[in-house]
Amino acid sequence: MFPKGTKRKFSDSREEPVAGGEDVNQSSLAAVRMLSSYSLQRQSLLDMSLIKLQLCHMLVEPNLCRSVLIANTVRQIQEEMTQDGTWQIMTQALSAANAAAQCSADRLVATEVLCRQTEAAQGEQVPKPFPVVGSEGCPAKEVLEEEAAAAEVGMTMSTVSPQAPTSYLPGTFGMDPCWEEEETGEDDDDEEEEEDSEECGSGSEGEERERDSLVEDTRTAEQVFGTFEIKNPAPSPDPALEELFSDVDASYYDLDTVLTGMQSVPKMGPYDLLESLSSHGPSPLSSSTSCRSDLNELDHIMEIIVGS
Amino acid sequence: MLNPIQVLCSDITSLSLEPEPFASYTEADIISTVEFNHTGELLATGDKGGRVVIFQREPEGKTEPFSQGEYNVYNTFQSHEPEFDYLKSLEIEEKINKIRWLPQQNAAHFLLSTNDKTVKLWKVSERDKRPEGYNLKDEEGRMKNLSTVTSLQVPVLKPMDLMVEVSPRRVFANAHTYHVNSISVNSDHETYMSADDLRINLWHLGITNRSFNIVDIKPVNMEDLTEVITAAEFHPHHCNLLVYSSSKGTLRLCDMREAALCDKHSKLFEEPEDPSNRSFFSEIISSVSDVKFSHSGRYLLTRDYLTAKVWDLNMENKPLEIYQVHEYLRSKLCSLYENDCIFDKFECVWNGSDSVIMTGAYNNFFRMFDRNTNRDVTLEASRESSKPRAVLKPRRVCQGGKRRKDDISVDSLDFTKKILHTAWHPTENIIAIAATNNLYIFQDKLNQEMHG
Numbered sequence: 001m002f003p004k005g006t007k008r009k010f011s012d013s014r015e016e017p018v019a020g021g022e023d024v025n026q027s028s029l030a031a032v033r034m035l036s037s038y039s040l041q042r043q044s045l046l047d048m049s050l051i052k053l054q055l056c057h058m059l060v061e062p063n064l065c066r067s068v069l070i071a072n073t074v075r076q077i078q079e080e081m082t083q084d085g086t087w088q089i090m091t092q093a094l095s096a097a098n099a100a101a102q103c104s105a106d107r108l109v110a111t112e113v114l115c116r117q118t119e120a121a122q123g124e125q126v127p128k129p130f131p132v133v134g135s136e137g138c139p140a141k142e143v144l145e146e147e148a149a150a151a152e153v154g155m156t157m158s159t160v161s162p163q164a165p166t167s168y169l170p171g172t173f174g175m176d177p178c179w180e181e182e183e184t185g186e187d188d189d190d191e192e193e194e195e196d197s198e199e200c201g202s203g204s205e206g207e208e209r210e211r212d213s214l215v216e217d218t219r220t221a222e223q224v225f226g227t228f229e230i231k232n233p234a235p236s237p238d239p240a241l242e243e244l245f246s247d248v249d250a251s252y253y254d255l256d257t258v259l260t261g262m263q264s265v266p267k268m269g270p271y272d273l274l275e276s277l278s279s280h281g282p283s284p285l286s287s288s289t290s291c292r293s294d295l296n297e298l299d300h301i302m303e304i305i306v307g308s
Numbered sequence: 309m310l311n312p313i314q315v316l317c318s319d320i321t322s323l324s325l326e327p328e329p330f331a332s333y334t335e336a337d338i339i340s341t342v343e344f345n346h347t348g349e350l351l352a353t354g355d356k357g358g359r360v361v362i363f364q365r366e367p368e369g370k371t372e373p374f375s376q377g378e379y380n381v382y383n384t385f386q387s388h389e390p391e392f393d394y395l396k397s398l399e400i401e402e403k404i405n406k407i408r409w410l411p412q413q414n415a416a417h418f419l420l421s422t423n424d425k426t427v428k429l430w431k432v433s434e435r436d437k438r439p440e441g442y443n444l445k446d447e448e449g450r451m452k453n454l455s456t457v458t459s460l461q462v463p464v465l466k467p468m469d470l471m472v473e474v475s476p477r478r479v480f481a482n483a484h485t486y487h488v489n490s491i492s493v494n495s496d497h498e499t500y501m502s503a504d505d506l507r508i509n510l511w512h513l514g515i516t517n518r519s520f521n522i523v524d525i526k527p528v529n530m531e532d533l534t535e536v537i538t539a540a541e542f543h544p545h546h547c548n549l550l551v552y553s554s555s556k557g558t559l560r561l562c563d564m565r566e567a568a569l570c571d572k573h574s575k576l577f578e579e580p581e582d583p584s585n586r587s588f589f590s591e592i593i594s595s596v597s598d599v600k601f602s603h604s605g606r607y608l609l610t611r612d613y614l615t616a617k618v619w620d621l622n623m624e625n626k627p628l629e630i631y632q633v634h635e636y637l638r639s640k641l642c643s644l645y646e647n648d649c650i651f652d653k654f655e656c657v658w659n660g661s662d663s664v665i666m667t668g669a670y671n672n673f674f675r676m677f678d679r680n681t682n683r684d685v686t687l688e689a690s691r692e693s694s695k696p697r698a699v700l701k702p703r704r705v706c707q708g709g710k711r712r713k714d715d716i717s718v719d720s721l722d723f724t725k726k727i728l729h730t731a732w733h734p735t736e737n738i739i740a741i742a743a744t745n746n747l748y749i750f751q752d753k754l755n756q757e758m759h760g
Contacts, residue, residue, distance in 0.1 A: 041642075045588055048646055061398045061424075064486055064505040065536045065555050066651045069592045072534055076588055 039086070042077055049074045339742035341729055345409035345417065348733040350432075351379055351740055352419055353747055354404025358388040360421055362432065362474075363749075377738075379749050383432060383472040388423040400425050406491050410513070413497070418477070420500060424487040427502050429478035429513065437465040483509050483519045490540045496547040503540035503552060506533075510564075522570050523552060523562065538653070539599045546605065549574075553610060557594030559619065577608070577624050579617070589641040589650065597653035602662040603734075609665055611656040614638060616667050618679065631677045631684065634669050636707045636718045649723050660735045668727025671716065672743045673703060689727060689741040689748040700750065 049070050081087040336357025343352050351363040364382035391400040402423055410418040416433040441463045446452050486504035493500045501510050501522070508523035523540075527533055536555045543549035548564045559577035562570035581590065593613035600609045607628070608619040614635060617627035633654075637644060644650040649670075656667040668674045669686075677684045686703045706715040729742040737752030 042588070045642070045645075052648075061393075061396065061400075061487070063651070065538060065595070066648075068533060068536050069555055069595060069651065072591055073588055076591070 039084075042080070046074060046077045046081075049077070333745040337745040339729060339745060339747060340403050341405060341407050342731040342740050342742045342747070343407045343409060343419075344731050344733055344740065345419075346411050346734060348735055348738065350382065350409070350417060351731070351749075352407045352409065352421075353740075353742065354387065354407050354421060355745075356401075356403040358386055358390070358402030358404060358423065360385055360387045360404060360407065360419075360430070362472075363747075377751075383474055385430070385474040387421045387428060387430065388426065391425070405488060408491050408493050408500070410493055411497055420491050420493065422488050422491050422502065425481065425484055427480040427488070427491055427511070428476055429480070430474055431477045432472065432474050435471045435473055436467060436469075438468045439463040440466045478513070478516050480511055480516050480519065483511075489538060492540060492542045492550070494542045494547050495545055499547075501540060501542060501550060503537055505536040508537065508540055508550075508552060508570075520568075522550075522564060522568070524569065524571060525554075538596050541599055541601055544601050544603060544605045551599055551601065551608060553596035553599040555595040556591065557596055557612060559596065559599060559608060559610060561621065575621070575624050577619050577627075579626050585638075587641065589645060592645070592650055593641065598655040600656060600658060602658050603660065604662055607662065609656050609658055611654050611667050613650060613652075613654075616656050616665055616677065618665065629679060631665070631675075633667055633675055634705070636705055640718070644723075647723065649726075652726055652728060654726075654728050655730060657730055657732045659732050659737070666730055666732060666739065668730055668741070670723050670726050671705075671721040672725040672727055673705075674727045674730060674741055687750075689743045689746075689750075691746075 052070050053067060053074070078087065081090075334357075336355060336359075338356045339353050340356055341352075341354040344350070345352070349365050351365075353361050353363075355361075361384045362382040363379040365377045365379050368377050387404055388402040390402045392398075393400055400423065404421050404423060406420075406422050408420045410420070410429075412418075416431050419430050419432065421428055421430060440447070441461050443457060443460055443463075444452055444454075480502070484502065484504040484507070486506050488502050488504045490503040491500060492503075498514075499510055499512050501508055502519075503509075503523075506524065506526040507521055509519040510522050511519045523537070525535065525537060534556075538553045538555055540550060540552035543551070549561060550564070550570075551559055551561050553559050557578065560573035561575040561577070563574045564570060566572070566574065581594075596610045596612050598609075598611045601607070602609065606621060608621065610617050610619065610627075611633075614633060614637060616631045616633055618629040618631075620628045641650060654668050656665060658665055663680050664676055664678050666674060666676045672689045673686050674689060675684060675686050686705070687700045688703050701714075704712065704715045705718060705721070706712070707718055711717070725744065727741055727743055731740040733739070739750050741748040741750065
């Protein structure tokens with residue numbers, strides 16, 4: 001439908017078609033435009049929903065009703081995209097992305113759970129790209145400092161292994177983290193390769209950063225995918241928000257993670273329990289004195305174990 | 309599958325959400341629940357800071373004709389404090405989600421208040437007499453020198469300035485993993501239920517260390533969770549019947565006589581989806597935010613994002629009446645989803661005779677629908693438009709087309725000013741409207757108003 005080799009920007013589809021357009025009759029062009037518009041809107045809705053699910057994990061336990069409704073919306077879009085065939089494109093691209101990312105396995109870390117990204121950012125912020133995911137775990141500020149310890153802490157709702165992203169297939173429940181795609185499924189085959197490589201991160205600069213990091217290692221992914229043009233003028237989320245979530249980890253797009261994380265008590269090993277208890281320093285609320293002395297003791301124990 | 313030609317939303321630009329420039333109130337002052345007691349003499353409000361304020365209606369019969377039954381502050385107390393869940397590392401908000409009065413059985417008043425996790429029973433009592441003439445203590449309470457006591461006297465009760473005392477009588481804790489959204493006192497006056505997102509528990513008012521789970525919709529795998537409980541209420545007369553609403557827009561009537569666990573409903577009220585209005589937001593806007601039995605017990609009133617519906621308990625397949633609260637928002641759903649307003653939970657109420665229903669909207673508007681005449685009115689709760697004893701002027705939202713003077717266009721609605729909580733006096737035409745941190749009380753006839 002579009003001339004081969006031409007790199008399409010979203011704006012192009014809105015304007016008159018480029019050379020070769022005389023081959024396309026007006027009605028199908030209009031249909032394509034409407035379809036593109038619809039897909040774009042759907043895509044932006046999907047983006048928005050996933051961001052909302054991430055934002056859920058704050059100081060107070062997130063509203064379960066809201067999360068369930070957003071998750072259902074995401075599922076609905078996902079189902080429709082699967083039927084459309086656009087989902088497969090994203091999955092393929094994701095596999096390609098994973099293959100590229102896995103070569104730097106030494107930089108992969110186990111998924112961490114951080115309740116409060118803002119607090120963590122203000123606190124002992126380690127420049128390591130620790131994936132920032134929400135909820136039910138403990139703040140784990142101190143865990144951030146000790147990388148070795150952190151790698152072992154399994155305070156996750158669902159630990160994401162390096163291979164995990166490939167499990168995010170349409171059939172299962174998990175959401176693909178990197179499913180940004182071109183406007184329609186009817187792309188020229190020759191453009192497929194371009195699409196795949198550009199797969200992660202169409203959208204604004206901030207958005208693509210977010211997506212890159214989803215493939216577990218921010219820097220590697222960025223090297224692989226490079227920079228991208230702005231593909232669609234989707235309503236870009238707040239740039240401040242994007243920065244906040246630039247280290248979002250892949251497992252965040254797993255709806256299971258989101259839903260289970262919100263309510264279940266995490267399966268924590270004894271190691272984790274110590275850490276969670278000891279990191280409750282800035283609790284604004286009063287606790288019994290015995291509790292406080294316990295916390296101090298645990299703090300002390302933590303320091304010994306970690307050897308700081 | 310959605311027709312791909314169908315447009316998702318016509319307006320992707322976000323709606324303006326400018327907050328009040330002065331912001332003279334704190335977040336803790338935001339009113340989160342309003343409830344009249346069974347006689348209407350008392351009105352309780354709960355706020356985000358965990359406080360409860362009780363208003364009492366002044367008795368009528370004063371000489372001044374306009375002081376007919378004003379509500380004045382009767383008592384204020386701190387019901388809930390913020391807590392910290394150490395296991396999950398999450399704060400438990402002290403915000404009062406619901407207040408329910410118990411039917412009065414003696415001189416004292418009792419009310420239940422709840423935050424996300426804990427329900428408390430409070431006793432509100434008056435003290436207007438105090439004993440005087442103790443033998444061992446003097447008037448200031450100091451111990452007397454016993455050598456000065458030469459005779460015995462019997463203490464007598466003397467009148468004193470009215471003192472209102474509020475004391476916690478029961479604390480019903482540790483029964484909810486999820487956030488409590490509703491409490492409802494049973495007509496047997498002995499039990500009540502508390503409902504969270506996934507479970508409903510039955511309590512006895514006198515027993516705090518045990519509750520019975522009567523509804524549980526938690527799936528074995530939380531990954532399969534697609535529906536939550538949004539509101540629940542006991543039938544006003546039949547102590548065995550309760551109704552609960554879900555985020556998918558269904559209502560379930562349960563009979564506690566059938567089984568110990570009422571997961572299987574007796575009746576399921578659901579309106580079939582209108583395929584022409586289908587969009588990605590259909591499910592979200594169908595989520596029921598509030599459900600109320602009529603005083604007669606014959607009907608159910610539900611509120612979802614755009615409509616209020618009246619259901620007949622005898623007809624499950626569709627509602628009896630549907631009232632459009634703010635249909636003009638249908639084309640704005642995308643923006644409302646973006647700014648989270650689509651998740652606002654509006655409540656709804658019946659009037660005493662079940663002939664009028666009322667619910668809130670945005671821009672400090674609230675709507676009343678007369679079921680008999682099919683007339684409706686939009687009113688505004690704001691300082692500017694509500695001088696004492698002024699008659700409330702009906703408002704109108706225009707969507708383009710003919711615009712009359714004083715009409716408000718959809719795009720200039722203030723979505724930060726939302727009226728989520730309203731209450732109607734059980735017998736008279738007196739309504740209480742909570743607008744963010746302000747409480748407005750409007751009356752019929754003399755239209756007396758008061759700012760809280």
